[in-house]
Amino acid sequence: MAIVVAKFGGTSVGTGKRIRKAAQSVVNEYMQGNKVVVVVSAINKTTDESIKLVNESIGNNVTEKQLAGILAMGEMQSVRIMSATIESLGVKSEYIDPFNSKWPVITDSNYLNAKIDRNETQRAVNEHITKLIDQGIIPVICGFLGRDMEGSVTTLGRGGSDVSAFLIGHCIGADEVIIVTDVKGVMSTDPRKLNTARKLDKITVEEMIDLANYGAQVLHPNALRFKDPNIKAKIISYEYGDLRVQGTDIVGPSYVEDDVITITKIEDKLSVLAVVGEDLMSKQGIIAEITQKVNEKGLSIYGISTGESSITLFFKEKDAQKAHEVLHDLVIKGDRLSSISLGQKIAMISLVSHDFIDTPGIIASITKPLHDNDINIVELSSSQTAVVVFVDWNDGDKAYKLIKETLQ
Numbered sequence: 026m027a028i029v030v031a032k033f034g035g036t037s038v039g040t041g042k043r044i045r046k047a048a049q050s051v052v053n054e055y056m057q058g059n060k061v062v063v064v065v066s067a068i069n070k071t072t073d074e075s076i077k078l079v080n081e082s083i084g085n086n087v088t089e090k091q092l093a094g095i096l097a098m099g100e101m102q103s104v105r106i107m108s109a110t111i112e113s114l115g116v117k118s119e120y121i122d123p124f125n126s127k128w129p130v131i132t133d134s135n136y137l138n139a140k141i142d143r144n145e146t147q148r149a150v151n152e153h154i155t156k157l158i159d160q161g162i163i164p165v166i167c168g169f170l171g172r173d174m175e176g177s178v179t180t181l182g183r184g185g186s187d188v189s190a191f192l193i194g195h196c197i198g199a200d201e202v203i204i205v206t207d208v209k210g211v212m213s214t215d216p217r218k219l220n221t222a223r224k225l226d227k228i229t230v231e232e233m234i235d236l237a238n239y240g241a242q243v244l245h246p247n248a249l250r251f252k253d254p255n256i257k258a259k260i261i262s263y264e265y266g267d268l269r270v271q272g273t274d275i276v277g278p279s280y281v282e283d284d285v286i287t288i289t290k291i292e293d294k295l296s297v298l299a300v301v302g303e304d305l306m307s308k309q310g311i312i313a314e315i316t317q318k319v320n321e322k323g324l325s326i327y328g329i330s331t332g333e334s335s336i337t338l339f340f341k342e343k344d345a346q347k348a349h350e351v352l353h354d355l356v357i358k359g360d361r362l363s364s365i366s367l368g369q370k371i372a373m374i375s376l377v378s379h380d381f382i383d384t385p386g387i388i389a390s391i392t393k394p395l396h397d398n399d400i401n402i403v404e405l406s407s408s409q410t411a412v413v414v415f416v417d418w419n420d421g422d423k424a425y426k427l428i429k430e431t432l433q
């Protein structure tokens with residue numbers, strides 16, 4: 026018997042028919058012998074419409090507390106309809122909103138972007154939600170909403186129902202979290218921008234976070250902070266009315282602790298190679314030529330960056346000689362590159378954390394201690410969840426220590 030959290034997004038409950046289909050899929054899952062917890066968003070664009078109404082009626086004079094209370098109505102409506110629909114199909118259900126004594130999601134009083142109190146939430150889930158599913162009742166919980174210590178309604182930020190689903194999944198020890206939405210899964214790119222986009226069968230948490238932050242709005246990136254590695258998760262389309270349909274599985278993460286930055290310095294020395302030429306940005310296919318040559322020799326590139334007149338590449342020291350040779354061949358055979366230099370020995374320090382997404386000044390806090398200690402940064406690259414710093418090998422240990430002391 027599995028515990029399943031099913032989250033229905035606004036579109037998936039956008040009409041009466043869809044609500045019924047969603048409720049039926051929940052009941053089918055329950056009939057298979059599973060325990061199901063339902064999390065629902067506001068119907069369709071209810072939240073947007075409420076914001077528009079407030080803008081027109083009150084404008085900037087609305088307080089955050091008032092606005093949170095108004096936005097909450099969307100989810101308070103949808104849980105009532107969903108729960109009643111499930112009951113109409115013959116299974117016991119209870120809706121739970123922040124005014125209910127069984128409400129589980131406890132937060133601080135930052136009304137529109139509330140921070141979750143994990144301990145209180147865990148306690149409330151154990152006390153109330155677990156009890157309900159053990160009694161064979163299907164709880165239908167408002168997504169997006171929280172309650173602070175004073176009993177006021179808060180919200181988890183736009184799109185926050187995904188966060189609710191993974192949070193509740195984590196606290197209840199779910200076997201699976203299913204996000205039911207208006208796309209068939211995660212696509213290889215935005216299908217509105219490229220018609221060759223295809224659905225991915227699988228994606229890792231780390232990839233998903235990077236993707237979400239570059240504009241793919243399938244899932245709230247913060248939701249995955251609560252994804253335990255051993256909880257299955259997938260994104261599926263509402264159209265099938267079936268929670269067992271295949272969509273995109275989300276696997277991982279490979280690291281678990283929240284609020285933890287993993288900082289590592291790779292053991293090996295790296296070497297830096299700079300390929301130089303004039304006006305490289307406008308010369309097509311240069312990077313492809315370089316990486317192809319290197320690839321033919323089976324060498325891994327640890328970092329690459331491009332500038333107007335040079336392309337810098339990092340290799341393990343033991344590979345650098347070979348890379349130097351093949352790339353030098355490339356330089357002298359064509360007329361697009363002028364020269365190549367093999368530079369100093371480099372240390373590579375990499376930092377990985379979920380928290381990079383929403384921490385302003387993270388780069389500054391990495392570079393400041395290095396600057397204060399006269400350590401030169403040879404190269405720095407960053408993505409949504411990772412920052413990689415390259416420094417001179419002789420500075421490596423010190424830089425690693427300084428960064429660790431500053432950030433951990």
Ligand code: ASP
Pocket residue numbers: 034035066067072073099168169182183184185186187
């Ligand atoms: N209804 C909220 C919103 O539109 C939360 C959600 O749908 O996830 O932002």
Ligand code: MG
Pocket residue numbers: 034184187243245
């Ligand atoms: Mg959403």
